[in-house]
Amino acid sequence: MLLIIAISIILLLPILSYLLHPLSTQKSTVFLISFFLFGGFVLNFQSTNSLIGSWVQATHSGSITKVISRNGQLESNILNEYLENQSSQEESFLLGVEIFYKALEHESFDSAESILRLLNIKFSTENFQVPIFNLLADLRDSKYPNIADSHLLLNLEKPFNCSIQSLEFFVSIPGGPEVDIASKKITSVDISAPFKLDKFDALVRGFDITSAFLQQETIKIEALLECADTSYQSFKTMDLKYSKNNIEQVFFYANEWLKK
Numbered sequence: 001m002l003l004i005i006a007i008s009i010i011l012l013l014p015i016l017s018y019l020l021h022p023l024s025t026q027k028s029t030v031f032l033i034s035f036f037l038f039g040g041f042v043l044n045f046q047s048t049n050s051l052i053g054s055w056v057q058a059t060h061s062g063s064i065t066k067v068i069s070r071n072g073q074l075e076s077n078i079l080n081e082y083l084e085n086q087s088s089q090e091e092s093f094l095l096g097v098e099i100f101y102k103a104l105e106h107e108s109f110d111s112a113e114s115i116l117r118l119l120n121i122k123f124s125t126e127n128f129q130v131p132i133f134n135l136l137a138d139l140r141d142s143k144y145p146n147i148a149d150s151h152l153l154l155n156l157e158k159p160f161n162c163s164i165q166s167l168e169f170f171v172s173i174p175g176g177p178e179v180d181i182a183s184k185k186i187t188s189v190d191i192s193a194p195f196k197l198d199k200f201d202a203l204v205r206g207f208d209i210t211s212a213f214l215q216q217e218t219i220k221i222e223a224l225l226e227c228a229d230t231s232y233q234s235f236k237t238m239d240l241k242y243s244k245n246n247i248e249q250v251f252f253y254a255n256e257w258l259k260k
Helices: 002-020 027-046 055-069 076-083 089-105 109-122 126-143 209-215
Strands: 151-156 164-172 182-186 195-197 218-227 231-239 247-252
Touching: 055 076, 055 089, 076 089, 076 109, 089 109, 089 126, 109 126, 126 209, 151 164, 151 218, 164 195, 182 195, 231 247
Parallel strands: 151 247
Antiparallel strands: 151 195, 164 182, 164 218, 218 231
């Protein structure tokens, strides 16, 4: 604001000089034109719906940038006022996403977490839940790069007299949401090497195996095996609290399969 005032004073000096000069002949015309021009200029930058830019928006943008630069917590009133000037909820959300990724770019993770928390509150409808999960996943992977590649390695022996047709894996959190954190179907089954399950096998990005490792959850792993003449299933439960290097190996042995 001080910069705007300083520029205005500099621009007004020649006009004031003309108005104060005793030989000036068009004082009233110059005064009216100057009044309307500078009055409109000031109103434009104070209005939240200005034509060529808003001082309110610029002030909030500067405040947000300062908070991000020092990795601080963003206040809800600043973000809400900055986003409310958009023509739709979708545009407001995209502007909030832009601020979020600016925080990630500067590795200001505390700022990014506060922005994500405020976006989750402001955009709580179902339409925004999947994008919010995506932001959460990007924040997690940036903040904890050591677990971004966490995964399960699933080894199995086939039941006796089984000609394998297909294989499916499902991973869930007992007592948690009724959505699998990973699932995979394999039609060309080669059991000579382990099968890998990671965050890319999630049904909802952000609610995945990597998050389970981060939160040290207990997970349930279900394997479904289709043979030529029958189906088998097997279950494993694993506490990720004891995992090492964010990788776990799981073994399904031949005598552990149950007919489905």
